[in-house]
Amino acid sequence: EVHNLTWEVSYQYKSLDCYKKLAIAINGETPGPTINATEGDTIIVNVKNNLLMENLAIHWHGIRQIGTPWSDGTDGVSQCGTMPGDTFVYQFVVDKAGTYMYHSHYGMQRESGLYGLIEVSVPSGTKEPFTYDGEHGVVLSDWYHSSSYEQATGLTSIPYVWIGEPQSLLINGRGKYDCANLSASVCNAANPECAPSSFTVVPGETYRFRIASLTSLSALSFQIEGHNMTVVEADGNYVEPFATENLYIYAGETYSVLVTANQSSSRNYWITTNVVSRNASTPIGQAILNYYPNQNLIPPNTTPPPGPLWNDVDARKNQSLAIEARQGYIQIPPHPDKVIVLLNTQNKVDGYTKWAINNVSHTLPETPYLIALKKNWLDVFDQTPAPESYDYENYDIYSVQNNTNATTSSSIYRLEFNSTVDVILQNANTMTANNSETHPWHLHGHDFWVLGFGDGKYDMKNNDANYKFKNPIMKNTVPLHPYGWTALRFQANNPGIWLFHCHIEAHFLLGMLVLFESGSSMVSVPPQANMGCGKTKSLMQP
Numbered sequence: 001e002v003h004n005l006t007w008e009v010s011y012q013y014k015s016l017d018c019y020k021k022l023a024i025a026i027n028g029e030t031p032g033p034t035i036n037a038t039e040g041d042t043i044i045v046n047v048k049n050n051l052l053m054e055n056l057a058i059h060w061h062g063i064r065q066i067g068t069p070w071s072d073g074t075d076g077v078s079q080c081g082t083m084p085g086d087t088f089v090y091q092f093v094v095d096k097a098g099t100y101m102y103h104s105h106y107g108m109q110r111e112s113g114l115y116g117l118i119e120v121s122v123p124s125g126t127k128e129p130f131t132y133d134g135e136h137g138v139v140l141s142d143w144y145h146s147s148s149y150e151q152a153t154g155l156t157s158i159p160y161v162w163i164g165e166p167q168s169l170l171i172n173g174r175g176k177y178d179c180a181n182l183s184a185s186v187c188n189a190a191n192p193e194c195a196p197s198s199f200t201v202v203p204g205e206t207y208r209f210r211i212a213s214l215t216s217l218s219a220l221s222f223q224i225e226g227h228n229m230t231v232v233e234a235d236g237n238y239v240e241p242f243a244t245e246n247l248y249i250y251a252g253e254t255y256s257v258l259v260t261a262n263q264s265s266s267r268n269y270w271i272t273t274n275v276v277s278r279n280a281s282t283p284i285g286q287a288i289l290n291y292y293p294n295q296n297l298i299p300p301n302t303t304p305p306p307g308p309l310w311n312d313v314d315a316r317k318n319q320s321l322a323i324e325a326r327q328g329y330i331q332i333p334p335h336p337d338k339v340i341v342l343l344n345t346q347n348k349v350d351g352y353t354k355w356a357i358n359n360v361s362h363t364l365p366e367t368p369y370l371i372a373l374k375k376n377w378l379d380v381f382d383q384t385p386a387p388e389s390y391d392y393e394n395y396d397i398y399s400v401q402n403n404t405n406a407t408t409s410s411s412i413y414r415l416e417f418n419s420t421v422d423v424i425l426q427n428a429n430t431m432t433a434n435n436s437e438t439h440p441w442h443l444h445g446h447d448f449w450v451l452g453f454g455d456g457k458y459d460m461k462n463n464d465a466n467y468k469f470k471n472p473i474m475k476n477t478v479p480l481h482p483y484g485w486t487a488l489r490f491q492a493n494n495p496g497i498w499l500f501h502c503h504i505e506a507h508f509l510l511g512m513l514v515l516f517e518s519g520s521s522m523v524s525v526p527p528q529a530n531m532g533c534g535k536t537k538s539l540m541q542p
């Protein structure tokens, strides 16, 4: 089946958390429309940029774009941003059932609300390894009252101005800011736009909640008062089911959990989400689990569950360790052809605060990499190979980072086509004493196997011994925990050039990204629609 969608992207005044602020909407809505499709379907999205004053690119997060790298929607990598007034047509196949998402991949635009869910069901006649009676989609996001322009300006200035913590957490685009002391024209608690989201369940039935985190900064915990959840899917891959009271979810991750409506049906229950990993004052986000036939917006008279403590790192690591592939769904190449170690540090470069990988803070070129590679334009990006390791014998990951030798570069990693690559993400202290952050790393164009997580410095001499998992799950986004390491393996089997980056908007802007090229010479000639910027102007036909 072919789904032909027409989207108009524009700024709209929204009161998502009761506070009136500009948001980017698709056909007037944020979150945008959910894309519902069946495995094997073709999705065509005609995206009209009505933002008036800024470019646009939309990334289909978790969709591997096999054979369609032009549709990955990443400004500076796969395409030139679509200019105001122009329409860009994305076309791709959703080749694997599961829960995915889409969002802007232009500057820090995602922060403004340009995102939504992609739900891909199994082909008819195929059974999933679990059953349920109904389903609900849940988009989690954090919400700032400052604009992405103010944020990006502060982050790229001297002195550095950090964005701070979000004002609200949203569940399906609805939150509640405290409007006390603000005029009703700015913040109106009675505005129906910020009434809580409500999810209706029939007593006794089991529901699949497809949950995606589109936060720009926050790591979250998600919980439903009085109900356990069973995790069954992560990033479009089946999980060996495990029950939990709360789900930790990092920016760029998706999960499916099964929830049975097995509590007293005489009332509704709270659904809450709260910030973890950072010491935020952001209030919890709230929604309602509505037991039919109670009225859907009646707030329970219980205290909403506050969720786990922000600094309970062990609980988060334990969930990471609990996620394994569902039995029967594992096939992994036994050995890597190459091992790349990526040290994550916060650095100063020429007085600017940056994030760097092996001391290189990455920048995107004017001309998209994919087209530069196809055309063999050597002057578009730095041809020096990106560094594959750091000085791990001497480097102290616990000391305050004050590298003076960090640089910026547009260099890339070139991987042999079809080779198996292990990537070890190594965390370290930031430029603040006794501080190391959580970074959710997302790979475009592929899923990877999660080989293991550990504390401290990864032991390079004792490679495989560090890998803990018997049944590594495939994912496209994985957390790197404070002062720890995360190991993953993937096959470079998708021709093109693909971003691998921290999914925190501010960190991506500040260079916390790398690029993996493989088999790009096999990619066919780029559509004109992807061109128009940098050197690609020379390819435009009249």
Ligand SMILES: O=C1O[C@H]([C@@H](O)CO)C(O)=C1O
Binding pocket: 162, 346, 430, 431, 432, 437, 506, 507
């Ligand atoms: O990139 C970041 O900068 C701040 C802090 O390190 C300096 O203000 C922070 O918490 C980040 O994640």
